[in-house]
Amino acid sequence: MPAFKTPFNGYSVKFSPFYENRLAVATAQNFGILGNGRLHVLELSPSAGPSPTPVSELAAYDTADGVYDVAWSESHDNLIVAAIADGSVKLYDLALPPSANPIRSLQEHTREVQSADYNPVRRDSFITSSWDDTIKLWTLDRPTSVRTFKEHAYCVYGAVWNPRHGDVFASSSGDCTVRIWDVREPGSTMIIPAHEFEILSCDWNKYDDCCIVTGSVDKSIKVWDVRSFRVPVSVLNGHRYAVRKVKFSPHRQSLLVSCSYDMSVCLWDYMVEDALVGRYDHHTEFAVGVDMSVLVDGLLASTGWDELVYVWQHGTDPRAP
């Protein structure tokens, strides 16, 4: 499967929930520390058999600061939310000409925005999390955020909606906790001190609405049941540096993917004893973005600081031409 070279360092990659061959990539110049950013929308040419399928760039949007994350709208196939390092949240419409984009720039976070997640149930809203220790809830019809969730004591690296309940989301933070929130409640409904070190990512199981996974600077991945969160359901060890992102499979209940500062992308089955299903060492720099396609079973995408975006079928070599 093809690799795509981005001019800047990759930060995040997401498959479109509408088109199986489309994906968005968030990148930032100079490793996201200083400089501009660029949001790429890539199109995989429909593959016909084993022939090489080149990747083409459908659109690219430049930003004044690094793009740390990207999320596809669940309601409009052309709508993209981008989390920008300067604290802004920008909306892009692929149907409009580049000059009309971004269609909106929401400037409320006071520091870097690291994650954006579109509500898959109530498809008009999304959340963003930021290094300003807050999570913000937005809807498309409002120019300002609906609500700010401020409880974490340090950077909030990730916030994801529960796939079943449109009001529930989880957030992972550098204060070493994961918090579960219900937007109808005034405060967080649950605090899980999941790791001894910063928690860089979390995700909900797509088949079990009580199951979450966390990835931490302590190099481990833990699977939790929010109904009994004193001990993790499973601890997955194998990464040699901090785990940057974890994500449950949309197709298999016990399968999850992770990427790490150790430059590898790993697939895990947390229900079996030999949990590590596969390890991909194709990146030559920190692997910071990974996604699994909802529309094609087993299709993976990853990006990293080596400025490369890989798309491959699980079990095949990402670097194979």
Place this chain on the structure above:
Amino acid sequence: MERAINRQRILLDHLQPPPSSSAPSPLSASVCLAGDSAAYQRTNVFGDDVVIVAAYRTALCKSKRGGFKDTHADDLLAPVLKALIDKTSLNPSEVGDIVVGTVLAPGSQRASECRMAAFYAGFPETVPVRTVNRQCSSGLQAVADVAAAIRAGFYDIGIGAGLESMTINPMAWEGSVNPKVKIFEQAQNCLLPMGVTSENVASRFGVSRKEQDQAAVESHRRAAAATATGKFKEEIIPVATKIVDPKTGEEKPVTISVDDGIRPNTTLADLGKLKPVFKKDGSTTAGNSSQVSDGAGAVLLAKRSVAEKKGLPILGVFRTFAAVGVDPAIMGVGPAAAIPAAVKAAGLELDDIDLFEINEAFASQFVYCRNKLGLDPEKINVNGGAMAIGHPLGATGARCVATILHEMKRRGKDCRFGVISMCIGTGMGAAAVFERAGHADELSNARVVGTNSLLSKDAR
């Protein structure tokens, strides 16, 4: 800019979490063999190093005529064993084994004498004693055996010693020789008198009489200077004994604390007058051979962690030992084979060695080995060797350990590695590498380059 610094800090925390958390940092420096192109392998202070806590010897005296001519062998060994305990305040019951190198005495009798000597020295019955015989390197072999046993974990503290009274046990062959020996040339060569092997070395490798006599003169000069400046006082334990006047039979108590074989005014001219002993037109004389002597030495070794816990002094570190076989007909070449083996095993090169103690069994083999290895004469036997001080076969190895480690201690920082070696009758060589205490390479993958020739040693 502040923002960029903040971002860097947050990302860096992901890689190297601040130690405030309870878990230890996942990153730490560790020693590895990969190293840079340094001349020698980085060594460091490790708890499981085998260290030398103390090393002493008796004076070496001419057999049959010298200070120990009327002294029992066990009375030579007991004082040095006792000195190890007295000078380090070690509880003798903590010694795991006493290994004594001894050559000429009948095996079982000598083993008994050594066991008795341990009792004289105040060791409890629980401390075992054994002997080891690798001919002239027996004393060094005893030290190496103890070091190996400590490394293997058999015990943490042990004594390697050496003992020989050539007055009581002259070199001899008991019983008949197996006639089969005639079929095996090498076996037959094992029966050659040592002096003949010396002549073989001299003639085969062209070591001249003058070179040999010169080496003997230098040995006496250095030994005399070391004695005069009191250098040996640190390593020699005075032995209170008796001397019987051969004519009157009168017994006189004496304390022997000085080597009595050294002749400070030995000259080349004097030695030149001596007749060859082993071959009519040969070059090996009484003057350029080692002296026949009586003496003993003992070395206290311990695991570093144990020594430090008990507050014992650390004189040096035992690094490596090697014994290598050579042609019995020229057994004197042993050190030329053994030294490179031991030095290589230590991860060093010959250039890294600051001091050598090479036993002068004969000037011929000593000069040959020195030249063969291209060693600097100023680094070898700086306080004289066996031609002046004497060569009590089993004790020599332990004697050399005491001599070299005390000399390395005196020289301090400029002297890090020392090598002891000797040839062995029937064709072998043994060598051991010691490191002065107090040297440790910092954990670092970079080092200060004094003079940069832009070529690593490896590139030569």
